[in-house]
Amino acid sequence: MIKLIGVVIVIVGLLLRFNPLLVVLVAGFATGLVAGMSPMDILSAIGQAFVTNRYMSLLILVLPVIGVLERFGLREKAEDIIRSMRTLTAGRVMFAYQIFRQVTVGLGLQLGGHPSFIRPIIAPMTEAAAGREGATSPSWLDRIRGMSASAENYGNFFGQLLFPAAGGLLLIKGVLENAGYKVDLMVMAQYAIPTAIAASAIALIRFLLLDRAIRSAGQNKGGEQA
Amino acid sequence: MNITLDQIYAVTGVFLLIFTVLTLLDKKQSGKNKLGTALFWGLYGVTFIWGKEIPPAAVGAMVVVMALLAGAKWMGLGEYWSATAEFRRQMADKIGLWLFGPALAVPLVTFLVAYFFPKMGALVGLGIGSVVALVLAFLLTRAMPVQIFQEGRRLLDAVGWAIILSQFLAALGFLFDKAGVGKVVAEMVSTVVPVDLRLATVIAYCVGMALFTMIMGNAFAAFAVITTGIGIPLVIKMHGADPAIAGVIAMSSGYCGTLMTPMAANFNVVPAALLEMKDKNGVIKAQVMTALPMLVINICLMYFLAFPGK
Numbered sequence: 001m002i003k004l005i006g007v008v009i010v011i012v013g014l015l016l017r018f019n020p021l022l023v024v025l026v027a028g029f030a031t032g033l034v035a036g037m038s039p040m041d042i043l044s045a046i047g048q049a050f051v052t053n054r055y056m057s058l059l060i061l062v063l064p065v066i067g068v069l070e071r072f073g074l075r076e077k078a079e080d081i082i083r084s085m086r087t088l089t090a091g092r093v094m095f096a097y098q099i100f101r102q103v104t105v106g107l108g109l110q111l112g113g114h115p116s117f118i119r120p121i122i123a124p125m126t127e128a129a130a131g132r133e134g135a136t137s138p139s140w141l142d143r144i145r146g147m148s149a150s151a152e153n154y155g156n157f158f159g160q161l162l163f164p165a166a167g168g169l170l171l172i173k174g175v176l177e178n179a180g181y182k183v184d185l186m187v188m189a190q191y192a193i194p195t196a197i198a199a200s201a202i203a204l205i206r207f208l209l210l211d212r213a214i215r216s217a218g219q220n221k222g223g224e225q226a
Numbered sequence: 227m228n229i230t231l232d233q234i235y236a237v238t239g240v241f242l243l244i245f246t247v248l249t250l251l252d253k254k255q256s257g258k259n260k261l262g263t264a265l266f267w268g269l270y271g272v273t274f275i276w277g278k279e280i281p282p283a284a285v286g287a288m289v290v291v292m293a294l295l296a297g298a299k300w301m302g303l304g305e306y307w308s309a310t311a312e313f314r315r316q317m318a319d320k321i322g323l324w325l326f327g328p329a330l331a332v333p334l335v336t337f338l339v340a341y342f343f344p345k346m347g348a349l350v351g352l353g354i355g356s357v358v359a360l361v362l363a364f365l366l367t368r369a370m371p372v373q374i375f376q377e378g379r380r381l382l383d384a385v386g387w388a389i390i391l392s393q394f395l396a397a398l399g400f401l402f403d404k405a406g407v408g409k410v411v412a413e414m415v416s417t418v419v420p421v422d423l424r425l426a427t428v429i430a431y432c433v434g435m436a437l438f439t440m441i442m443g444n445a446f447a448a449f450a451v452i453t454t455g456i457g458i459p460l461v462i463k464m465h466g467a468d469p470a471i472a473g474v475i476a477m478s479s480g481y482c483g484t485l486m487t488p489m490a491a492n493f494n495v496v497p498a499a500l501l502e503m504k505d506k507n508g509v510i511k512a513q514v515m516t517a518l519p520m521l522v523i524n525i526c527l528m529y530f531l532a533f534p535g536k
Binding site for chain 2: 001003004006007010014018019020021022024025027028031032034035037040042043044045046047048049050051052053054055056057058059060061062063064065066067068069070071072073074075076077080109110111112113114115116117118119120121123138142143145146147148149150152153154156157158161167168169171172175176179181183184187188189191192194195198199202203206
């Protein structure tokens with residue numbers, strides 16, 4: 001049971017709103033000590049894993065491009081597109097992006113991401129579409145940005161296992177074959193389809209409900225003015 | 227042509243060192259804020275350029291310093307010489323849809339490299355794509371190179387310390403693994419669950435995947451542990467589930483957990499920071515009401531699909 005001390009520290013630390021880096025630091029040292037590692041071993045383990053996982057932060061490379069394009073009006077241009085297409089709502093843009101992401105990642109294409117699509121293109125579009133209905137308050141802005149970011153995650157997570165050579169499927173195969181079970185990648189990809197369809201359906205409902213909430217927020221605002 | 231991932235990391239490190247210099251030259255920032263921010267990006271840059279040469283324990287110590295800087299709130303925003311709204315509007319009208327070109331070049335080049343040079347792979351592709359896009363953006367906007375990096379620093383400062391959280395969490399996952407946290411969790415679950423009931427074991431497997439993914443922040447890390455501890459002994463061996471079908475649905479259940487945890491920093495925390503949201507948990511809050519029904523659906527799918535002819 002004492003081995004779970006790190007898990008407890010993470011949960012309690014995050015609930016008490018300490019800085020997550022500090023929480024992870026304390027949890028890591030506590031767990032390492034419980035596992036019988038010396039402080040030096042723990043530092044080595046942290047350094048090793050940190051360096052091995054640098055790929056997770058390669059988005060840094062994309063930031064100057066996105067930043068300079070924003071300086072020259074990328075957001076404004078994305079908003080223009082929304083203005084010229086009256087039928088586009090925030091929810092519809094999110095759903096269209098999610099399907100695009102799901103289909104492309106299912107074909108093994110990594111076309112997407114929060115830095116290269118959501119921040120520069122999708123979020124400005126959804127904000128502009130919601131703004132047209134009158135949902136412009138800071139809390140609405142937060143809600144719309146959160147939903148825009150979620151579209152990327154839904155598409156990515158519930159599309160990637162459709163691709164027979166996906167990293168996730170290879171990992172499943174590895175673990176199961178280690179335990180002595182022969183499994184077929186094609187069968188696995190096939191049985192990822194129901195989950196993918198369900199995810200699209202639920203996301204669609206969420207996005208349509210968001211559109212409805214945006215519309216009624218806009219109408220209420222009109223009511224207040226009258 | 228052969229470009230290695232280490233070279234891409236080196237370029238990233240150089241970017242970070244440029245941000246460090248710009249922070250030091252920043253006239254708006256001062257005192258602890260300036261020092262902390264510069265030190266944070268400087269150390270981070272060093273881990274990118276010389277990460278493999280420096281002894282792991284020294285890198286670990288640098289990470290600890292970075293965590294302490296963030297915890298002490300010695301980081302802040304600077305002056306980036308941002309454009310006015312009028313300038314942005316004017317330039318948007320002048321350049322038009324071409325503005326999307328460099329933005330779309332990143333994924334396009336990533337794909338082309340991954341497809342035509344499979345040895346280099348998608349990560350190297352992302353690095354090459356970013357550099358190509360940077361050149362295109364420069365040609366398109368004729369912005370001063372210094373200003374291009376100021377804009378990059380503007381976005382990176384907005385993300386702040388959260389950028390290293392994913393890498394740091396990977397280290398925590400490694401330590402959890404060393405201590406055998408997964409085994410303890412799996413044992414606890416299997417003592418609580420009425421193992422004779424097929425549905426109960428399926429729920430234990432799927433919910434176990436979601437919960438342990440929430441703790442680890444990573445469904446891949448959770449999969450090996452929960453499948454070995456719960457999936458194989460209870461669902462596959464005892465009740466005869468098809469391993470391939472149960473396995474893939476269990477992984478999807480793990481993804482439901484990924485949607486609900488701040489530990490999956492690169493999917494939930496970094497995007498909230500990148501989108502400059504007030505609520506740092508805003509992305510997670512948006513996702514919970516999708517993740518929970520999806521978890522129930524995955525439980526049903528495993529129960530009805532993974533036991534063919536039984």
